[in-house]
Amino acid sequence: MLAGKRILLIIGGGIAAYKCLELIRRLRDRGVSVTPVMTRAAEEFVTPLSVSALAGEAVHQELFDLTKEAEMGHIQLSRVADLVLVAPATADLMAKMANGLAGDLATTLLMATDTPVMIAPAMNVRMWQHAATQRNLALLQGDGVTVVGPNDGDMACGEFGPGRLSEVPEILTAVERHFGGGPLAGKRVLVTSGPTHEPIDPVRYIANRSSGAQGTAIAEALLRLGAEVIFVTGPADVAPPKGVVLRRVETAREMLAAVEAALPVEAAVFAAAVADWRVRGASDSKIKKQAGQLPSLEFDENPDILATVAQMKAGRPALVVGFAAETDDVIANATSKRQRKGCDWIVANDVRPETGIMGGAENAVTLITEEGAEDWPRMGKRAVAERLAERLAAALT
Structure with a gap:
């Protein structure tokens, strides 16, 4: 999909410039030719030698380089690419772009190009939120510039908030979308996430310990591969990802209805922590506490969403993936669950409190398929x- 494309990569001066080394490598892995341009400030963070070695091309740095002007003038350089990508796009670089300044090679190329331009901003959170930067952003978007990010997160300066450069996979996804693709382009994938809340009365409920972080990360990863994602989420702590078809639910029965309404899809990933039971005859009024008297609760079994979809006779997704959060005999219980539910894959994890996984930032999973169990090392949920997502894409393509 990207093979044979040519990208003019303009590297701005910011600490996030180091990510461009990985970006260049990943682009070249996909068959992209990368012509690098570095601002003088960028050279303070990464060396031209490193950039050139990874790109396989000389780095362009100076506007008045007689040798390079003789070989390829800056006007021609600005027009031979299929896409101009600016990463990181600093506040200064965005301001120059928005106001038509052309005082160095990078800004002159941006002024002279008739090629689509994409920027990945990165700066201090206060700089990003400043009224001038937001005005410049609006001007650039009005001029047709595609903007990727920025993300929220910790800054090198010690502050937290929006301004982090998008991760390399996110930038790659944006590039693939620009050229109309990704391995999952044209495919619909359903993802469930978060807990369900089963009411006891209007102010109390039964739920599982789930932040929704893993489900959100899966949806984002699938989006980056080009999929259309239908995201059915319970009341999670983590905000839903941008770009999904969002369906919010509260209870297991509502989640099942939303899942059935989303079909047909090519694949379904059931990452939600669905409550197994609901309170029979939940009260419409708050149950009052009475000294010495405990309320008596009776339960009904909730629908098994994973099994319902995995065992469908018609309209079953080509790939059904479940999750198994276990505290004992993780592999044995998850393997049994895969067979019992009828799904294709089970992602099993050990959620004993001492692991810190349930609600935490990391996960350690075992992927269980018909071929057996595959242990993955502990890593971040992203x-x-x-x-x-990459395994799913390989299975569907």
Whole structure:
């Protein structure tokens, strides 16, 4: 899909410039030719030698380089690419772009190009939120510039908030979308996430300990691979990802209805922590506490969403993936669950309190398929999601 494309990569001066080394490598892995341009400030963070070695091309740095002007003038350089990508796009670089300044090679190329331009901003959170930067952003978007990010997160300066450069996979996804693709382009994938809340009365409920972080990360990873994602989520702590078809639910029965309404899909990933039981005859009024008297609760079994979809006679997704959060005999219980439910894969994890996984930032999973169990090392939930999404893409393509 990207093979044979040519990208003019303009590297701005910011600490996030180091990510461009990985970006270049990943682009070249996909068959992209990368022509690098570095601002003088960028050279303070990464060396031209490193950039050139990874790109396989000389780095362009100076506007008045007689040798390079003789070989390829800056006007021609600005027009031979299929896409101009600016990463990181600093506040200064964005301001120059928005106001038509052309005082160095990078900004002159941006002024002279007739090629689509994409920027990945990165700066201090206060700089990103400053009124001038937001005005410049609006001007650039109005001029047709595609913007990727920035993300929320910890800054090198010690502050937290929006301004982090998008991760390399996110930038790659944006590039693939620009050229109309990704391995999952044209495919619909359903993802469930978060807990369900089963009411006891209007103010109390039964739920599982789930932040929704893993489900959100999976949806984001699938989006980066080009999929259309239908995201059915219970009341999670983590905000749903941008770009999904969002369906919010509270209870297991509502989640099942939303899942059935989303079909047909090519694949379904059931990462939600669905409550197994609901209170029979939940009260419409708050149950009052009375000294010495405990309320008596009776339960009904909730629908088994994973089994319902996995065992469908018609309209079953080509790939059904479940999750198994276990505290004992993880592999044995998860393997049994895969067979019992009828799903294709089970992602099993040990959620004993001492692991810190339930509600935490990391996960350690075992992927169980018909071929057996495959242990994955402990890693961040985003990394788990990317690995699972890539496996899913390979299975569907």
